[in-house]
Amino acid sequence: MIETITEILKPDFLLHNALCASVLMGVVCPLVGAYFVLRRLVFWGVALPQIAASGISFAFLLQGLGFTLLAGSEAQERHLAIIASALFTFAAIAMLLFMERKGKGAAEGRIGVFYALAWATSILFVSTNATGETEMTSLLRGEIIAISPHDFHIMLMFFALAGLAALVFQKEFLLVSFDRDMAVTLGRKVLAWEVLLYLLIGTAISLGVMTAGPLVTFGLLVVPPMAALPWAGGIMSLSLVAAALGGLSAFVGFYFSYAKDMPLGPVIICAACAALIISAGARKAYMLLARIKA
């Protein structure tokens, strides 16, 4: 075990970028995902990554139809996919927010419709493009292994920005999430802060899906913050504990995936869920001990 860990930690390790990308996702996704959990928008966390995947699938459709404005080389193809993924995600966020403000119908129903449509179009858009179909299958399975150095650097830049913004502006994000009305009476620009928060969420999701697929992105958005919640004494501790658990889950998942030759994405999610179960159990034990002591 120690040998394997030493091997995967070496800078010249063949899958070094995949390891770093997994851990980076594990750290940054929970920072924005915490707001999904706190704002009770977990269903958004299910639907939006799938919508981002639908955007990627749409990029393959465009390529299949001969629209090669940005595409040509493999790197340009990926740029087109990232742009389509981000556009689909931001458009879906805007539509869901608009419908929420209008307040017509059940919110869960609307998100369910978006999710079903996104799944269907993810498959349909690539049904006539064999290469796209293969790529999408691997994306839906959460194959991070194939990440190129170029993609990793793009991801590193945007994730670092998103993570930094989530930490720097957490007081504002907390205020507009916890008590929007109070924020208005304090003269804060609530709409601007909410737009910034959703931009961070959209960026994390579209890049996360492009790198690791919708399953891993959803799992890392939601599971580590849920595991951290019972231990958190404030938004900063929630963010830091969730990011640490997410990063640790990604590392442990990578280790088992490499050592036991299993698909990386699902193993990461299983590791995160194991962390959640351990956290819940430990919390119960801690509370029981505290009661006995008292």
Next chain:
Amino acid sequence: MDTKILASCKNASFGYDKKAVLSGVNLEIEAGSFVGILGHNGSGKTTFLRTFLGLIPAVRGKFAFGTADGRPPRFGYVPQKERLDPIYPLSVYNVAKMGTCRKFGIFERLRGINRRPLVERCLEDCGVLHLAHRPYSDLSGGQKQRVLIARALAAEPDLLALDEPLAGIDITTQKSILELLKSLKKRRHLTIMLVSHRVQAEKDLFSHILWCDEGAAVMGKSDDMLSFGRAGEVFREEL
């Protein structure tokens, strides 16, 4: 002696989605007054308060503010405590500190201005400083209400606006919260607006009453309102 008018409106209508709940409202709020916004459930009390605070637009007309620059005064808002989701892992101190968020400018953030003394003073004034490290979600209804008042005070307001602060709280705690408001008003020279559907408990506290009923709102001095038409009838019924 001239009384300073903090806010006023003429022939204004308040409601949601362009549908008026209260119409033809004329009123003046004096600085330093204690206004009770009273009426039965669904009479438009909260709609009025939310419009006054700028949370929703007026259907017709607008408030004029008697401040030097014509801008709204500093509000300290105490929402209905049930509106705040207990899922947030916040200590009492964290919640009270939110009141200082008006001042989170980027330069102040970089200079690292210490807001702890202000927050602690507000918690102390409300008698909940000893709970500062407890999780907010673990508190009783009365304790939560005191913390929310402390949070509103941390905004250093000119006007304290409370939405149903006594709902879901036992009578002893209600009395203690009303005493707290009385003493805060005196010590901090605050104007206070308090929404309540319970007329009897607080009627002696108010200097003015805004009575909302059947799509209309009438405001006057507390003593006058006790003998005014429909309001008088309802007061007498309850008394």
